[in-house]
Amino acid sequence: xxxxxxxxxxxxxxxxxxxxxxxxxxxxxxxxxxxxxxxxxxxxxxxxxxxxxxxxxxxxxxxxxxxxxxxxxxxxxxxxxxxxxxxxxxxxxxxxxxxxxxxxxxxxxxxxxxxxxxxxxxxxxxxxxxxxxxxxxxx
Amino acid sequence: xxxxxxxxxxxxxxxxxxxxxxxxxxxxxxxxxxxxxxxxxxxxxxxxxxxxxxxxxxxxxxxxxxxxxxxxxxxxxxxxxxxxxxxxxxxxxxxxxxxxxxxxxxxxxxxxxxxxxxxxxxxxxxxxxxxxxxxxxxxxxxxxxxxxxxxxxxxxxxxxxxxxxxxxxxxxxxxxxxxx
Numbered sequence: 453x454x455x456x457x458x459x460x461x462x463x464x465x466x467x468x469x470x471x472x473x474x475x476x477x478x479x480x481x482x483x484x485x486x487x488x489x490x491x492x493x494x495x496x497x498x499x500x501x502x503x504x505x506x507x508x509x510x511x512x513x514x515x516x517x518x519x520x521x522x523x524x525x526x527x528x529x530x531x532x533x534x535x536x537x538x539x540x541x542x543x544x545x546x547x548x549x550x551x552x553x554x555x556x557x558x559x560x561x562x563x564x565x566x567x568x569x570x571x572x573x574x575x576x577x578x579x580x581x582x583x584x585x586x587x588x589x590x591x
Numbered sequence: 592x593x594x595x596x597x598x599x600x601x602x603x604x605x606x607x608x609x610x611x612x613x614x615x616x617x618x619x620x621x622x623x624x625x626x627x628x629x630x631x632x633x634x635x636x637x638x639x640x641x642x643x644x645x646x647x648x649x650x651x652x653x654x655x656x657x658x659x660x661x662x663x664x665x666x667x668x669x670x671x672x673x674x675x676x677x678x679x680x681x682x683x684x685x686x687x688x689x690x691x692x693x694x695x696x697x698x699x700x701x702x703x704x705x706x707x708x709x710x711x712x713x714x715x716x717x718x719x720x721x722x723x724x725x726x727x728x729x730x731x732x733x734x735x736x737x738x739x740x741x742x743x744x745x746x747x748x749x750x751x752x753x754x755x756x757x758x759x760x761x762x763x764x765x766x767x768x769x770x771x
Contacts, residue, residue: 564612566707
């Protein structure tokens with residue numbers, strides 16, 4: 453089960469954070485922050501070779517003792533980072549990538565909401581629900 | 592050979608995202624300008640009215656429908672022809688009043704509100720009020736005074752969007768003074 457999903461915008465601050473259990477959020481923040489460097493590194497290593505029309509999916513960034521960290525970058529430099537429990541069986545790259553594509557689609561829908569100013573940290577309901585369903589589904 | 596014949600078949604397709612985003616930008620700008628939901632609702636209604644009085648000409652030219660004989664026919668034309676032509680949706684007509692002068696248009700999905708979530712400080716904003724104005728303006732140009740208002744809205748948590756239309760009276764052409 454995915455324990456944390458974070459959306460980091462171009463300016464490198466988290467736009468959306470969701471984690472279960474909520475107490476460990478601070479720890480997740482630091483893990484995700486350190487993984488941002490890895491995302492950049494992997495992207496520059498991949499170069500133009502694997503550019504997917506929907507976004508770059510470097511996949512597994514690094515495994516730690518408790519969690520595995522997965523990353524995804526969109527064309528607009530928005531990064532999605534997920535922490536998944538290591539105790540689960542290894543997820544195929546495809547599954548992770550398709551999860552990230554769903555997240556990306558939801559995120560573009562959220563940005564189309566005309567009311568909040570860009571950069572506002574809001575918790576859009578539809579996005580929230582979608583993230584919840586993804587987090588419980590990735591088992 | 593009249594060129595008007597072409598208008599009926601031509602329907603320019605464009606992406607609905609731009610339309611939805613444009614409407615959203617319009618509403619948010621009005622909110623910033625007026626800062627009061629009631630004023631924004633009134634403005635949207637006025638703007639819709641101005642659109643409606645012009646849109647009716649385009650509608651009549653493109654759809655070639657004849658004069659409606661009663662309010663029920665009008666309701667059918669609005670739902671099955673007008674909404675389909677301009678928004679690509681077909682609302683259903685329900686809840687006729689016993690006198691036959693009120694009905695409800697039920698919209699399962701409203702293209703104006705794709706991706707929109709109303710923030711808490713705008714709870715009395717009627718986001719799609721433009722549609723009410725359009726209906727009012729268009730029907731006024733065909734000699735019908737009606738009232739249109741939203742009674743259910745998906746943005747406020749309801750399952751469907753419902754517009755209640757009420758027939759007020761037929762508008763008689765006012766003869767200029769001195770003529771009988």
